[in-house]
Amino acid sequence: MRTYSALFEFYNAVTVAACIVLVLGLVVSVALYKKLDGMHKSLAVYLGLMLGVDLLSRLVGYVLSNNNLIVMFIFTFIELSFFMYFYKRHLFKKRQRALTLIGFAGLAYMVGEALLIFVFRGLDFKQFQPYSKVVDNFIIILMALGYLHEKMNRFREDRWGNFRLNSIILVFFTLNTIVFLPFNFMINEKSGVQFYFLTGNAIVISLFNLYLMYEIWKNGRIQTL
Numbered sequence: 001m002r003t004y005s006a007l008f009e010f011y012n013a014v015t016v017a018a019c020i021v022l023v024l025g026l027v028v029s030v031a032l033y034k035k036l037d038g039m040h041k042s043l044a045v046y047l048g049l050m051l052g053v054d055l056l057s058r059l060v061g062y063v064l065s066n067n068n069l070i071v072m073f074i075f076t077f078i079e080l081s082f083f084m085y086f087y088k089r090h091l092f093k094k095r096q097r098a099l100t101l102i103g104f105a106g107l108a109y110m111v112g113e114a115l116l117i118f119v120f121r122g123l124d125f126k127q128f129q130p131y132s133k134v135v136d137n138f139i140i141i142l143m144a145l146g147y148l149h150e151k152m153n154r155f156r157e158d159r160w161g162n163f164r165l166n167s168i169i170l171v172f173f174t175l176n177t178i179v180f181l182p183f184n185f186m187i188n189e190k191s192g193v194q195f196y197f198l199t200g201n202a203i204v205i206s207l208f209n210l211y212l213m214y215e216i217w218k219n220g221r222i223q224t225l
Contacts, residue, residue: 007195007196007199008195010195010199011195011198011199011202014199014202014203014206015202017202017206018054018202018203018205018206018209019051019054019055019058021206021209021210021213022047022050022051022054022209023051024213025044025047025051025209025210025212025213025216026044026047026048026051028213028216028217028220029043029044029047029048029213029216030044031220032216032217032219032220032221035219035220036216036219036220037219038089038090039086039090039162039219040215040216040219040220042082042085042086042089042090043212043215043216044216045082046082046086046212047209047212047213047216049078049079049082050209053071053074053075053078056071056074057071057075069123069128069130070114070118072130072132072133073110073113073114073130073132075133076110076132076133076135076136077107077110077111077132079136079140080103080106080107080110080135080136080139080140081107083139083140083143083169084100084103084139084143087099087143087146087147088100090162091147091162091166092146092147092150093150094150096143096146096150099139099142099143099146102139102142103139103143106135106136106138106139109132109135110132110135110136113130113131113132114132117130126184127184128183128184129183129184130183133176133180133183134177134180134181137173137174137176137177137180138177140169140173141170141173141174141177144166144167144169144170144173145170147166148166148167148170151163165215168208168211172204172208175201175204176201176204176205179197179198179200179201
């Protein structure tokens, strides 16, 4: 029990650090916002959205006695909506209609799954195994692969920063999918071993957000120079 408590406290500390990273990212973004190009302004908005979801999750968890599972569906809907816009607006050169349709289908699935769990069937922790986050990650991975395919077909890449950003998005959401596939195990396991996975995931998320903050800072600095 003491080990479980220690793991839980360490996980909480890591999530607080992740929130601090988002706050720092937002501060940097606001300070440089007018100097950023369109793509990096969008990344700044993403950090702001993620901070808002993080704070909402803590608030709902406090009000509902640590039950903030509903926020996961809000988070996945916002995240997928953002990356659909981001890829269509800043990365894709073609319309990618198939990926757009898949994206909207994913959003519809998230709404349907949330209604099924929280309205029609009722929340049951022991049976709680949502796939909205997996769907979210999978569609973003498809968009990242679609971007790589588009670049390979053009036989040239004149903006390696975008290629690197896309590759990091691909790796990040692939790792994130591995964590969220056994979600029922994560919320019902009593030994505490799930906190190793959750803590590792929180660290990866922080590193991803730190990279986005670095890209925003670098772009603002380049525009200034």
